[in-house]
Amino acid sequence: MDTLAIQTENLIKQFDSHTAVNQVNLTVAPGEVYGLIGPNGAGKTTLLRMLSTAEEPTAGEIAIYGETLRRDSDNPQAKRRIGFLPDDFPLYNDLSVWDYLDYFARLYFLTEPKRTQRLNAVLELVQLTDKRNATISTLSRGMQQRLGLARTVVYEPSLLLLDEPVSGLDPIARIQFRDAIRALQAQGMTVVISSHILSDLDELCTSIGIMQQGQLVESSRLEDLYERLSSQQILIHALEGVEALKAELDVAPHVGEVELLPGQEQVRVKFAGSQEDAARLLQSLVYAGLSVTQFQPTQDDLESIFLKLDYRQTS
Amino acid sequence: MLAPLLNSLGDRNPQLLRELKSRFRGRGVVTALVLSAIAQLLLLTFARTGMESTPWQYCSVSVPDDQLWTDAMWALCTTNGEPYGPIDWTQIDWSKWWLEVLTFMNWAMPIVLTGLGMYMLIGDLQQEEQRGTLNFIRLSPRKSANIFWGKLLGVPVLVYVGIGAMLPLHLWAAISARASAGFLASYYSLFVLDALLFFCLAMVVGLLAPRAAKAQGRTLLAGGVTLAVPFLCAAMLVPYHFLSRQWTVWHGFSQFMYGQTSWKPKAWQWFGLQFDQQSWVAHGVQWLFLGVAGFWLWRVLRRAYQRPNATPISKRQSYGIVISGFVLLLGLFSPFAGLDNDTAVVGMVLFMLSVWFGGLILIATLLPDRQTLLDWVHTRRMQAPAERSSLIKELCLGERSPGIIALVLNLVLMGGMGFVYLTQIPTLIEGYRDDMNMIQLGLLLTLLLIAMYGALAQLMLFLKTPKRMLWAVGSVALAMVLPLLCGAIVSIGDSSSGLAQALFLISPVPWLVLAKETTEPFMVGGAILLQCLILWGLLWRLSSALNRAELLMD
Numbered sequence: 001m002d003t004l005a006i007q008t009e010n011l012i013k014q015f016d017s018h019t020a021v022n023q024v025n026l027t028v029a030p031g032e033v034y035g036l037i038g039p040n041g042a043g044k045t046t047l048l049r050m051l052s053t054a055e056e057p058t059a060g061e062i063a064i065y066g067e068t069l070r071r072d073s074d075n076p077q078a079k080r081r082i083g084f085l086p087d088d089f090p091l092y093n094d095l096s097v098w099d100y101l102d103y104f105a106r107l108y109f110l111t112e113p114k115r116t117q118r119l120n121a122v123l124e125l126v127q128l129t130d131k132r133n134a135t136i137s138t139l140s141r142g143m144q145q146r147l148g149l150a151r152t153v154v155y156e157p158s159l160l161l162l163d164e165p166v167s168g169l170d171p172i173a174r175i176q177f178r179d180a181i182r183a184l185q186a187q188g189m190t191v192v193i194s195s196h197i198l199s200d201l202d203e204l205c206t207s208i209g210i211m212q213q214g215q216l217v218e219s220s221r222l223e224d225l226y227e228r229l230s231s232q233q234i235l236i237h238a239l240e241g242v243e244a245l246k247a248e249l250d251v252a253p254h255v256g257e258v259e260l261l262p263g264q265e266q267v268r269v270k271f272a273g274s275q276e277d278a279a280r281l282l283q284s285l286v287y288a289g290l291s292v293t294q295f296q297p298t299q300d301d302l303e304s305i306f307l308k309l310d311y312r313q314t315s
Numbered sequence: 316m317l318a319p320l321l322n323s324l325g326d327r328n329p330q331l332l333r334e335l336k337s338r339f340r341g342r343g344v345v346t347a348l349v350l351s352a353i354a355q356l357l358l359l360t361f362a363r364t365g366m367e368s369t370p371w372q373y374c375s376v377s378v379p380d381d382q383l384w385t386d387a388m389w390a391l392c393t394t395n396g397e398p399y400g401p402i403d404w405t406q407i408d409w410s411k412w413w414l415e416v417l418t419f420m421n422w423a424m425p426i427v428l429t430g431l432g433m434y435m436l437i438g439d440l441q442q443e444e445q446r447g448t449l450n451f452i453r454l455s456p457r458k459s460a461n462i463f464w465g466k467l468l469g470v471p472v473l474v475y476v477g478i479g480a481m482l483p484l485h486l487w488a489a490i491s492a493r494a495s496a497g498f499l500a501s502y503y504s505l506f507v508l509d510a511l512l513f514f515c516l517a518m519v520v521g522l523l524a525p526r527a528a529k530a531q532g533r534t535l536l537a538g539g540v541t542l543a544v545p546f547l548c549a550a551m552l553v554p555y556h557f558l559s560r561q562w563t564v565w566h567g568f569s570q571f572m573y574g575q576t577s578w579k580p581k582a583w584q585w586f587g588l589q590f591d592q593q594s595w596v597a598h599g600v601q602w603l604f605l606g607v608a609g610f611w612l613w614r615v616l617r618r619a620y621q622r623p624n625a626t627p628i629s630k631r632q633s634y635g636i637v638i639s640g641f642v643l644l645l646g647l648f649s650p651f652a653g654l655d656n657d658t659a660v661v662g663m664v665l666f667m668l669s670v671w672f673g674g675l676i677l678i679a680t681l682l683p684d685r686q687t688l689l690d691w692v693h694t695r696r697m698q699a700p701a702e703r704s705s706l707i708k709e710l711c712l713g714e715r716s717p718g719i720i721a722l723v724l725n726l727v728l729m730g731g732m733g734f735v736y737l738t739q740i741p742t743l744i745e746g747y748r749d750d751m752n753m754i755q756l757g758l759l760l761t762l763l764l765i766a767m768y769g770a771l772a773q774l775m776l777f778l779k780t781p782k783r784m785l786w787a788v789g790s791v792a793l794a795m796v797l798p799l800l801c802g803a804i805v806s807i808g809d810s811s812s813g814l815a816q817a818l819f820l821i822s823p824v825p826w827l828v829l830a831k832e833t834t835e836p837f838m839v840g841g842a843i844l845l846q847c848l849i850l851w852g853l854l855w856r857l858s859s860a861l862n863r864a865e866l867l868m869d
Binding site: 010052058076104151 | 332337452779
């Protein structure tokens with residue numbers, strides 16, 4: 001079995017009497033894109049800061065690719081593996097884009113000719129090639145955020161920790177950022193990303209962890225989460241009216257609760273069957289003489305699952 | 316040619332390259348060079364004007380003592396032999412004039428370098444810490460030393476350029492003033508070592524000041540420190556440092572530093588090593604002093620950088636600093652090579668001041684805040700009894716445990732060294748026996764008092780209020796001033812009042828009472844007992860607060 005990219009054991013971070021992270025046991029396999037969700041103040045940022053070595057835990061252990069982080073050490077080996085992009089991304093406004101990336105590449109011991117290759121590659125990745133000579137202070141927020149990502153990956157870390165990387169970005173900048181993360185995922189990088197934009201995580205992540213009150217209350221692969229918690233619903237409309245429709249649905253297999261949508265001649269059906277079963281249901285309604293004008297199966301997305309779980313408490 | 320050099324430099328030290336890219340730019344370099352040239356021009360102009368107004372000072376013929384401030388003095392080195400006549404340049408001893416230029420530059424260059432360099436370093440690190448960019452550098456695998464050297468060499472680079480441009484004139488002045496190569500080697504080596512030491516101090520301040528300012532929500536504090544610390548160091552510490560060297564390394568070169576004077580100060584010794592007998596001994600000891608100070612400053616700097624939330628010094632470091640600091644200091648006043656009365660008194664006063672100064676610095680740097688103490692309580696609570704290290708070991712050496720026991724241990728170390736030192740002196744100096752008892756009692760009272768202040772500060776630092784640091788400073792200041800003030804008020808009416816005496820005995824100046832022959836022994840004993848009781852009460856209170864915090868965690 002591969003060494004885990006991240007393994008924490010009873011990780012605790014206390015700020016005065018407030019426990020920001022409480023007994024977290026997190027495991028992330030190499031190559032995963034792990035999404036961290038939870039309400040504001042749930043402890044996501046503190047957890048990421050501890051994983052990045054920016055913050056010392058009150059108690060507990062962190063191992064990055066099998067190497068346990070030591071409190072009395074610089075942890076240089078682990079630091080080479082970690083790339084951390086915090087939610088605030090301070091930059092050196094007086095430097096050019098190229099000089100800024102060059103400085104960080106050198107800090108991580110990248111030498112020529114690889115350094116120039118990497119700088120060109122990351123500028124292309126974050127679509128800032130044409131801004132290489134621009135001074136950082138002249139870049140837009142979206143560009144600065146992408147430059148932050150470029151800085152984080154320039155030395156090819158194995159583990160990327162991203163804290164709210166797309167907050168405050170416009171939709172186009174978000175798409176560009178998402179594309180960049182997908183490209184990094186394709187390169188085999190392990191990514192842990194915290195975000196409130198669940199649709200983004202839905203698209204990017206292979207696993208999801210939910211934090212509430214400093215605890216990791218849910219951690220599983222995205223497909224398992226869907227399998228366990230996502231329900232299928234079907235919106236149906238028939239010209240004969242809702243009563244006739246309801247009468248047929250009451251006897252149909254795999255159909256759960258039938259809800260009449262107020263003000264519309266439509267019903268919402270909770271459906272537990274497969275796609276084939278849904279097709280058979282449509283067939284049976286048509287055979288029963290109903291003139292079905294709408295038959296729209298939908299599935300709970302990540303946002304619905306998160307709201308359904310009702311993990312809304314901060315730490 | 317420059318590009319490959321910079322590239323190779325950047326591979327070794329990216330921080331230095333980053334600083335040079337940001338600062339070593341055309342306009343800045345030209346400005347530094349122009350300012351340096353103007354300063355040199357002004358110096359030469361003033362020196363020349365000075366010579367024209369008092370030519371007798373530079374005359375190859377010395378003024379006889381009986382002609383001082385007479386017309387004969389003003390007639391020296393004039394073409395017509397008349398007082399205030401035109402100067403006869405052929406009679407001028409230019410080496411005297413160059414000596415004046417050299418002496419001025421010897422003092423001005425370190426003061427300018429220290430003041431400006433420290434200002435830049437403190438400002439730069441404060442800015443990095445406040446902006447959060449330093450955190451990114453911290454996360455890099457580069458060793459902290461690599462980053463510090465980059466900052467040290469890169470941030471004040473324009474000051475180096477300006478001072479570097481002064482060196483040709485300095486060297487020329489030294490040659491013209493017939494300064495020996497030995498003096499120049501000594502001066503330059505100590506110039507560089509001093510600068511390194513002050514710049515390390517600047518970086519420590521630059522890292523710690525924003526933390527203190529943030530803890531108190533006072534950004535002005537950081538700004539004040541940026542100006543105040545370089546000013547104090549450049550205007551007071553550097554001149555003091557240089558003056559003190561007339562007794563040590565520059566004892567034999569005093570004319571190049573302190574001008575032409577017939578007065579020759581007495582040379583000091585260190586554990587019997589006479590500074591005036593062999594110059595290399597004085598230099599060796601001086602380098603040892605600077606080396607030890609630099610070693611500890613570097614360790615503190617590394618800690619401030621690596622562990623931004625920890626106390627400025629660890630418990631282990633505190634013991635090392637106290638032992639090495641006091642050994643170095645007491646060595647200067649050791650009775651090995653015979654100690655005269657005056658030097659012994661200076662030594663004792665300096666020792667007492669160092670105990671105070673050292674004690675207060677330890678209180679400010681060794682005591683952890685509430686969060687660290689809670690973390691310690693939490694960790695101990697989570698550990699199984701078998702995993703837990705002993706409480707005594709934790710309190711003496713632990714990283715997050717309360718610092719008061721370590722402070723007390725440091726005070727015991729200071730006291731131990733002090734008592735050994737004091738018992739050596741009376742055997743050599745007659746007539747000091749009686750006063751020695753008073754001094755030893757005073758030392759004991761002082762040590763107990765500092766321990767009391769430390770316990771009070773630690774208790775305040777455990778308060779829930781976010782302004783706990785302000786509370787700690789305020790309460791210690793009050794504890795220092797209040798008994799003194801009350802004692803002074805009570806003694807207005809009755810100068811021999813027992814209450815006033817008792818109050819002075821628990822104030823920072825117990826000497827006011829101990830020096831009196833009428834002081835009763837039971838009064839001193841009572842003061843010691845009272846201080847012990849207060850200390851015990853504060854420690855008990857701290858222990859209860861920690862226990863209560865542990866209970867609240869359940």
